[in-house]
Amino acid sequence: MPVPELPLKSVAELGPLLKGRKLSPVELVQASLDRIEALNPKVQAFLTVTAAQALDQARQAEREIARGRYRGPLHGIPYAPKDLFATKGVRTTNGSKVTADWGPDFESTVTARLQRAGAILVGKLNLLEFAMGSGQKGLNGPARNPWDLAYSPSGSSSGSGAALAAGMVPLTLGTDTGGSIRGPAKSCGVVGLKPTYGRISRFGVTALSWTLDHVGPMARTVADVAQMLQVIAGADPRDPAAAAKAVPDYVKALRGGVKGLRLGIPTNHYFNHVHPETDAALRRAIRVLKDLGMVLVDITVAHAGLVGPTSGVILASESAAFHEQRLKQHAELFDPLVRERLEAGTFHSAMDYIKALRARTLLVEEMRRVFGLCDVLMLPAGNAAPQLELEIVGTDAPRNPPLPPRPDSFNLANVTGIPALVLPCGFTGGPPALPLGIQFCARYFDEATLFRVGHAYQAATDWHQRIAPVTA
C-alpha cells in the first residue's frame, strides 16, 4: 500500500479544502492513520492509536461541515498529544511503567479546547519517562528520528517531533521544562513553541517541575503553530498559573512583517563552543533576517552562567517532590536513570532551592533589561556542546554521567518564563543530513512577534519544506 502524503500538508492548506468540502475529514484522518500504520513500526512516534474513535469523530466533523457548522481552521484536522496529557477514556501512560495502565476520567484543558475546535485525536505520542531527561529507553523503546532512524529525535517530546517529521499528523502537542519541545523541534526539522509561562493551561498535564513546565504547540510551519496556539491559549480557573490575559490574534500577526524589528544577538556565553555547522547556519539565518529589514543589536546577557545551576536545582527539587509518593511505593518501576535523578533531588536543601529562586529573580530582571534593547533575542537551538549535536540512540543508554548540564540556550526561557520559538534553519553536511535549528525569544506574552519573525523567515527559506526520507 502506498504511504499517503496528504498528512504532509499544512493546516493552512488543509483547512480551506475541508471547509470547502473538497476534502473529507474522514479521508484526511484515514490517510493519517494509514501513514501511522505504515511508518510507526520504524519511527515509534505513537504509543497508542485511537483509530476507531478518530474515524467516528471524522464522520461527525464531515456531517457538521456538510450542514454548515464549520467550527474553524482546526475542524477535521488530525492531531496527537504527547502521552502526558490526560485524555478521558484513552490510556495515558506518561511513558512510564508506573502509570502504564492509567485511564483518566477527565480531559486536560488543552485537549478539551482542541476537541471543541473540531481537531481530531488520532493517538498519543511517545516520550521520555515522565518527560524527564534524555537517553532512556522509554516505555516501548525510544522514538526514532525520521531523518535517520539511527539518530534520536531528542526529548522529552520525542514522539511529538518524530510524528511531525514523518508526516503522520500536521499538529502535535509537547511539554517543555528545559527544552523538551524545542529540542525535538530542532532535531526533527519542525517548529516548536514554548510559550510564556501562564499562556497555556497545564491542567490535566502530568507535572515534572511546576515552575519550569510549559505546554506548547508543534507543527511543520510557524503559521500552523500560531493557529494551534490561537485555540489552546488563555486563562483557566483549574490552573492557577494560567494568566488571565487576553489572547491576541496570532494568525493576523503573521502578516506583520519584520522591517525595523530589533534582533538581539548575544555576544557572550551562548555562542561559546557552538558546532561550526550550527554556527554557520545561524550566521546565514541572521543575514536573511537582516535582508528582510531587521536591525541587528549586540546583546550581553548578564548572569547567563546562573541559568544552568538555577534550572538544575529547581528541576531536581520540584520533580523529587512531585514524585515523592510514587518513589516510595513503586521505585523499582521507574527507569533506573529517572529513579537516580529523582532520588538525587531529595538531597537538595531548602537553602539551595530558595537560592535558585532568588537567582531566577536576577534573571527575570535581566530579561526585562534585554528586551528594552531588542524585540527578539536569537539563540542557538540546543546544547552548544558539539558532541551532543547529533545524539545517537543506543540500545542501552549510558548510565553515567547521569545528568549532563542542561543546555543553557533552552533553560533561559524556562527559568525566566519568556516565550521561545524554534524552527529549522539548515542541515548538517552529512551523511546523514540532519536538521539544524534556530531559536527566537521575545518579551512575556509577545508570541505574536515570534510568529512574525518565524513566518517571515520561513517565507524567505525552504528548510521547512524538506521531507524526511523515512519509508515504510
Next chain:
Amino acid sequence: MKVDRRLFVGSLMLSGGSGVASPQQPAAPDLESLRVVSAAHGVRLTDERLLVLKPVLESRQGQLRVLRDLTVGDEVAPTAGIPGGDLASETH
C-alpha cells in the same frame, strides 16, 4: 543515630547548610554523609541506593557551588512563578 561533629559538618556542606566550605574544595560526599542527609531529609535510602547516587551527587557539586557562592542583595526575593503580565506591558 550518633553523629560526630566532623561528619555533621560534612553533611551540612553537602546539603548546603553551612557557609564554612572552601569555594575551591566542593564537598565530596562519603557514604556516611549521605546516610545522615538522607535521614535528615526523611528519605532514608538504602546503602545500595546511596552508592548509586554518590556519583550523581558528586557531579552536581559544581553546579551547586555556583549558586552557593552567589552573593545576592537582601532586596532580591525568590521568584516562584513568573510575573509575566507586568513585564509584558513594561517592556513594550
